[in-house]
Amino acid sequence: MKALDLGLRAQAAAIAAGDVDPVELLEAALARIEALNPTLNAVVETFPERSREMLAGAPAGPLHGVPVVIKDEWPLPWRAQRFGAAELMTPTAAGESGPYRALRDAGAIVAGVGNMHELGAGSTGNLSYYGPCHNPWDTERCPGGSSSGPGAAVAARLVAGAVGADGVGSVRFPAAYCGLTGLKPTFGRSAMEGHHMAPVTTTIVSGPLCADAADCRLLGSVLFGEELATGDAAGLRIGVVRDVVSEDVAPEVGAACEAAIEALRGEISGEVREVSLPDLELSAVAAILTINGESLVHATPGGVNRMSSELSPIARGTLKYRMLLPAVATVQAARLRTAMRRRLAELHERVDVLAWPTVPAPAPLLQEPLVELPSGTLTADQANVRGAGLANLTGVPAISVPVGLSSEGLPIGLQLQAAWGRDELLLDAAEALERANGRRWVEARPPLAEAEPAEA
């Protein structure tokens, strides 16, 4: 196996042992990006000389010499973030963001900037200033958003790890659509400095996207600035909610997630309990209203009227609509936030994790991102946020773990959610699930990555 096809921790270990030359690894990553990116549009910018300079000065950290991709959501010293858009309401500038600094200090090499859904406002990745990003499992399909490029880049093995951001599911959606493990940390635990919304957000976090949970643990430790210690998930109490998030899903998604929950229970000699969580579905609209209010901090009617004509019609119209949402709805969202935080605190005295499908259907077509569910046809955005918003609204951590492939060969993801600060437990549970299914799904590779170009 070529070094570029190894996972994140294997690449780091091979470099540390002297078995892999990090110069060759970086050049292989840049070459593979050049070869596959015309098909994927996962990486919107590379800067080989900057990457080589990073490598030349890289400290002997836990990711020494390992190339990674960072989402177009944080500034780099030589590049301001664009947030996947022609223009932002909030000013941005090049600089040392928290995630960049964490990566650099760990010895990682930023090989490129990952594409993202325009303004972070979509779960599909089909809309971006840079053009749509494509899913390596089927390039006619959505890779998931808004961290579309980080997801597609890792799934296609352009790099072994990427940094995304999750405001309403934006790490977990691409993880589910691309067959990866993606961690949405507890609010405030991972590096956010330099993000244009960092001073005001109460929902957005940076998070790792990798092939498996141990790689997420390694990259997560770097982003957290503390070691995410390995523990024991034995005896885990798994809560399942019989609600729209687990019932109104494509049958094969439901079946794969049910089987995974049972496999996890067996692996850790745990127990599965049905629990009730009222108003779960409405937590999504509450999360959207919350992030909406925070993201409009620099928006004014005059500013909206002067927006760049290069902004997509969907982004422009949606932004204007968001300006009209009534304050009473945002206040009610704040009330529901309090209620859901209290309900979760009480619920987590009885269960350790909550489990339901990350998304209710596999990746939809880029040209028409609709999903067929038992309740009917919905836009992917409408359907996806239902199970994702709760973690952002309340601040708790959540992880998406690959648990199967659909009849069309598309990945299926299971979400596990835990109480505040129990990110490590989610990683332990995800590793137990990997053991339970023989690591079959974390080692599955899309056809595009199997047919690797000769250079890498």
Place this chain on the structure above:
Amino acid sequence: MEGAAADDFIPAGLASMGIEADEVDLAVMNAVHSFFWPPILELLELDLGEVAPERFPDPSRAPR
């Protein structure tokens, strides 16, 4: 609760805010309104009167 029709809500809102919108903007706004407004109405109908929002919510930890 009666839902706000997009024909009323959007033009009135735009006019009150002084936001300009062309036909394409209005088409997008109507589409967004059609799937975003119903859950907002559902949210507003929730009886959460007893729940006072946390004064300084700290989403990094459980509520106090």
